[in-house]
Amino acid sequence: MSIRIGALVLSACLLAPAGPSPGEFRLPKRPMPSDTSPEVRRAIQRLYSPDAEQRLRATMSLAELGPKAVAAVPFLRDLLLDGTRISLTTQHAPEGAAVFGFPTVGRIAAGALWDIRPHDFLGLLRERNARVRCCAVESLAERGRGQEATQLLLAAMSDPDPKVRKAAAWGLGRSPTPAVRKALVRATTDRSAGVRMAAAFSLGCMGSVDRDRRAGALLAHLIQFDRDKRCRAAAAWSLGQLQDPRAKTALERAMKDPDPAVRRFAKIALHPGEADGKQNAEIILTLWRDEGGPATGTTKPTPRPRPEPTAASAAPADAGAAAGLRLSGVMSGPNGKVAIINGRPVGLGQTVLGATVVKIDSFSVELERGGRRFTVSR
Numbered sequence: 001m002s003i004r005i006g007a008l009v010l011s012a013c014l015l016a017p018a019g020p021s022p023g024e025f026r027l028p029k030r031p032m033p034s035d036t037s038p039e040v041r042r043a044i045q046r047l048y049s050p051d052a053e054q055r056l057r058a059t060m061s062l063a064e065l066g067p068k069a070v071a072a073v074p075f076l077r078d079l080l081l082d083g084t085r086i087s088l089t090t091q092h093a094p095e096g097a098a099v100f101g102f103p104t105v106g107r108i109a110a111g112a113l114w115d116i117r118p119h120d121f122l123g124l125l126r127e128r129n130a131r132v133r134c135c136a137v138e139s140l141a142e143r144g145r146g147q148e149a150t151q152l153l154l155a156a157m158s159d160p161d162p163k164v165r166k167a168a169a170w171g172l173g174r175s176p177t178p179a180v181r182k183a184l185v186r187a188t189t190d191r192s193a194g195v196r197m198a199a200a201f202s203l204g205c206m207g208s209v210d211r212d213r214r215a216g217a218l219l220a221h222l223i224q225f226d227r228d229k230r231c232r233a234a235a236a237w238s239l240g241q242l243q244d245p246r247a248k249t250a251l252e253r254a255m256k257d258p259d260p261a262v263r264r265f266a267k268i269a270l271h272p273g274e275a276d277g278k279q280n281a282e283i284i285l286t287l288w289r290d291e292g293g294p295a296t297g298t299t300k301p302t303p304r305p306r307p308e309p310t311a312a313s314a315a316p317a318d319a320g321a322a323a324g325l326r327l328s329g330v331m332s333g334p335n336g337k338v339a340i341i342n343g344r345p346v347g348l349g350q351t352v353l354g355a356t357v358v359k360i361d362s363f364s365v366e367l368e369r370g371g372r373r374f375t376v377s378r
Contacts, residue, residue: 025052025082025105027075036071044075052084056105063112072112073120079109080124080132103138110135111143125152130161137164141171150175157183162192169195173202176209185218193228197287200231204238216244223250223266229259230287236262237284240269260326260342261287283340324353327365327376339365341376 027048032041043065046058059079062069082105110132114121124136137156140149153175156168169187172180184206187199200222203215210216219242222235236254239247247269254266261283330339337360338345341352350357352367355374359366364377 028078033071040069059108059112063115069116076109080106080135082106107135107138110139134163138167141167166194166198169198173205176206181206197230197234200234204241216242220247220250223254233261236265325376
């Protein structure tokens, strides 16, 4: 599956589960129609595997069969609730690359329903279960084309669930029209920072639709005043895509932003020749996966879980050892977890400021320098 957003080339493939344990999901038992073909029967049986990769590959096999796999539709609908995340790889354009969110097995199942029986897929957009709607909208955002898909995504922008709105806002970046720009501009005031971030990214894809520079002016405002670092970083990236000369002052101010991702994208917007596709991709991935950050309006920030303090992180001497090292995110890469430290990705065994990475957790990284270990946390 792939989606093109401005200059970004996005692609995803399964490597290993990156979220809940693959054993957590169990497909409900249901009888298989007696006239099911042997090929479809074998694929359906693999949907019951405790291994997430087997479930995913079976889902993709059914999608390839298209309408011939109609007997699998009830089983794929059940699989929509499989929230097991999938690790990703990316292909890099010179300007940067990213992947649309972090797919789940359920989202791939929604795409399979699209291939097998489109009518059933469209029905998912009206389901009461928000997770099911989210799977459908994310799949639509990736694969939908044309006016009908755009109208469905515009309708999803009014969904009560912020994750659904976030997916819709991202997908609308593929449809640079005045109506889409109007919806995205409105979404930049959403109470959910994730929705605002997605809208900011998509506004960077408006191109000639933004002749009056309204989106550029709004992004310049976001980069200066939005409390969430992800929204500011997205605004900086998009300003670089729109190349609005009036945004120079806002971008220069953003060069002093406390967040390294904001500073990096502001610098690239001011100096496009310094773009690094691979590094930009990893930063965007981290921003997309990060569900934290300050809220706006009347909502309260959601407390972020922290790892239990270790002896190394509690010692005053080790706190000094961590000086100059800033952890801005952790993501799953093709070779395991990758930490974004001081704005650049580092994996196990790699060094940053003379310290070697020895362990990467969800919200902290353990490093070693001069025989002493210490921890850097978000």
